[in-house]
Amino acid sequence: MELFSFSILYACLCLSLFYQPARTQQAYINGSTLWNCSGNPATSKGYLCDASVKSCEAFVTFRSRAPHDTAISIAYLLGSEASKIASINKVSASDKIPSNKLIVVPVSCSCSGNIFQHYSPYTVIKNDTYFKTANDTYQGLTTCQAMIGQNYYDPENIPVGAVLTVPVRCACPSENQTADGITSR
Numbered sequence: 001m002e003l004f005s006f007s008i009l010y011a012c013l014c015l016s017l018f019y020q021p022a023r024t025q026q027a028y029i030n031g032s033t034l035w036n037c038s039g040n041p042a043t044s045k046g047y048l049c050d051a052s053v054k055s056c057e058a059f060v061t062f063r064s065r066a067p068h069d070t071a072i073s074i075a076y077l078l079g080s081e082a083s084k085i086a087s088i089n090k091v092s093a094s095d096k097i098p099s100n101k102l103i104v105v106p107v108s109c110s111c112s113g114n115i116f117q118h119y120s121p122y123t124v125i126k127n128d129t130y131f132k133t134a135n136d137t138y139q140g141l142t143t144c145q146a147m148i149g150q151n152y153y154d155p156e157n158i159p160v161g162a163v164l165t166v167p168v169r170c171a172c173p174s175e176n177q178t179a180d181g182i183t184s185r
Contacts, residue, residue: 037131037144037155047171049111056172058109058118060141064097068137071097077137078168079120080105109170117146118168124158133164141168 060078068074071093075082084106086093097103107118122133130144130151146167148155153162 037129037148047116047169049114049116049172053111053172053174055108055110057106058116058170058172060105060107060118060168060170062103062105062139062141064101064103065099069097069099070094071103074103074105077120077122078105078107078141079118080107107168107170109172111172112167115167116169116171118170120166120168122164122166124160124162124164126160128158128160130155130158133166138166138168142166143169 062068062074062078064074068077071082071085071089071091074080074097075085082093085091085103088104088106089097091097109116109118112119122137124133128137130147134140134142134144134147144155146169147164150165150167153159153164158164
């Protein structure tokens with residue numbers, strides 16, 4: 001019992017010696033309106049641009065689920081390259097990916113105004129709304145406010161077949177991270 005107590009004390013001491021608080025990379029603009037589409041379109045867009053870095057290859061994560069369950073279909077949805085998605089995630093480009101598997105997706109991220117974003121086209125299907133598209137289809141990688149701000153369709157009546165511009169949230173490394181050799185996020 002004494003050896004067990006000593007081991008726990010030793011583990012706690014080691015953890016406290018090597019503790020480093022987590023740091024975020026960029027300031028995020030107001031995520032409090034993610035579930036309410038009636039808010040101001042400018043309130044929930046993404047990460048603030050760093051003055052030194054204007055574009056980069058970034059990575060977003062996406063959970064596979066039908067109909068977006070192959071590298072090809074995920075690439076089409078997120079405006080990426082299927083071969084890169086397949087390579088990074090060690091899957092075949094056309095084979096089905098198990099449902100709910102976390103997939104890393106490379107995207108071209110750039111500073112648009114003062115917000116980092118990646119733009120992806122999306123064709124509206126029956127019963128789509130900005131809210132459903134942002135939260136279900138894009139799994140929170142965008143917000144309905146950002147989509148309303150980017151597109152000119154009435155939020156209550158988006159025509160089937162309309163092509164929306166979806167501003168996907170992404171971020172490039174900060175100036176300090178770039179100085180430390182980090183080239184993508």
